[in-house]
Amino acid sequence: xxxxxxxxxxxxxxxxxxxxxxxxxxxRVYYASWYQQKPGQAPILVIYGQNHRPSGIPDRFSGSNxxxxxxxxxxxxxxxxxADYYCNSRDSSGNHVFGAGTKVTVL
Amino acid sequence: QVQLVESGGGVVRPxxxxxxxxxxxxxxxxGYTMHWVRQAPGKGLEWLAVIAYDGSYIFYxxxxxxxxxxxxxxxKNTVYLQMSNLRGEDxxxxxxxxxxxxxxxxxxxxxxxxxxxxxxS
Numbered sequence: 001x002x003x004x005x006x007x008x009x010x011x012x013x014x015x016x017x018x019x020x021x022x023x024x025x026x027x028r029v030y031y032a033s034w035y036q037q038k039p040g041q042a043p044i045l046v047i048y049g050q051n052h053r054p055s056g057i058p059d060r061f062s063g064s065n066x067x068x069x070x071x072x073x074x075x076x077x078x079x080x081x082x083a084d085y086y087c088n089s090r091d092s093s094g095n096h097v098f099g100a101g102t103k104v105t106v107l
Numbered sequence: 108q109v110q111l112v113e114s115g116g117g118v119v120r121p122x123x124x125x126x127x128x129x130x131x132x133x134x135x136x137x138g139y140t141m142h143w144v145r146q147a148p149g150k151g152l153e154w155l156a157v158i159a160y161d162g163s164y165i166f167y168x169x170x171x172x173x174x175x176x177x178x179x180x181x182x183k184n185t186v187y188l189q190m191s192n193l194r195g196e197d198x199x200x201x202x203x204x205x206x207x208x209x210x211x212x213x214x215x216x217x218x219x220x221x222x223x224x225x226x227x228s
Contacts, residue, residue, distance in 0.1 A: 033207075033214035035152070042221060043152065048207060048214035086152050088213065095166055096142070096154040096213055 003091045004032070004099035011105040012077045020072045020102045022087030032070035032087045034063060037101075043086065047072055074104070082106040109133040109217045111203050116222030119193055127188040127222055129203030137161070137181040140206040142215060143188045145199040153199075157206070158186060171197075190224070198226045 004024040012018035022032050031050060035043035045054050047063035060075045070089070074081050084101045091097040115127040129141070143155040156167045156177040165177055176189040186203055200223050204215035 031212040033212070035215070037152075042202060042218040043215075044218070045207075045214060045216050048216075049209060049212055054216060084151075088152075088154070088215070090213060095168065096157065098144075098152040098154060101151040 003097050004087055004089060006085075006087060006099035006102045008100070009103040009105065011107055012074070013107050014079060015076055017073060017075045018077055018104060020074075020085050020087075020104065022070045022072075022089075022099050023068055024089065024091075024097075024099075025068055026090050026092060026097075027065065027068050027070050030089045031065060032063070032089045034061075034070075034072045035086045035088065036081075036083045037086065038083045046085075077104075077106055079106050109205065111205065111217060111219035113201060113203055113219045113222035116201065116224045118225045118227060120228050121194060121226055123193055124189070124191040125193065125224060127190065127201055127203075127224075129186045129188075129219055131184045131186070131205070134205075136184040140210075141177075141179060141186040142204045142206060143175075143177060143186075144202045144204055144215070144218075145197075146202070146221075147196070147199040150199075155201075156188065193224075193226050195226050198224055200224075 034047040037043040051063045064071045086101045087099040110132045112130045142157045158177045179186040200221040202221045203219045205217040207214040207216040
């Protein structure tokens with residue numbers, strides 16, 4: 001079982017804000033990174049570190065961290081944001097681990 | 108631009124072996140730590156293995172420890188994943204990914220498109 005817990009699914013109305021959370025004890029020590037994956041495509045990095053976006057990622061994506069919870073927020077959600085989102089960090093042994101993913105549906 | 112191209116996937120019988128390759132281009136490969144990640148059909152991402160830029164450290168997920176071996180050849184800009192004693196649960200799309208610059212807080216800043224491994228008798 002994953003040491004990072006994500007809600008399986010969330011829905012959001014077009015143009016509204018959605019927050020996806022990732023919980024795990026290791027998040028007290030390490031920042032999470034976040035990946036977007038659309039059907040049939042490889043994952044892409046959307047947020048890393050304290051709250052950094054790679055080049056090309058829209059500024060409607062942001063990240064935050066509090067205690068054992070990391071969050072990915074999409075403000076003004078667009079239809080193209082419909083995807084699976086995975087968090088990643090280190091586990092208790094220092095190795096890498098992914099959350100099980102959150103499916104975001106845009107209504 | 109950064110490119111990672113996996114190859115070597117295919118259909119293999121349980122208990123057999125397979126070697127995957129990931130050819131890198133568009134960056135100084137010898138300066139980057141590399142990972143393998145897999146995704147079973149309809150499932151989530153599973154981290155498998157990491158190798159330091161110079162091969163000085165290697166770690167594995169418990170699910171593949173003792174069966175899979177990660178290696179690299181910096182002269183060929185390629186990272187490998189040797190998989191042995193394959194099981195049905197190893198069937199997945201296998202991705203290589205480049206580690207970003209923060210060694211303490213891990214992230215994968217570039218991914219390949221994956222190579223598919225099917226395990227079937």
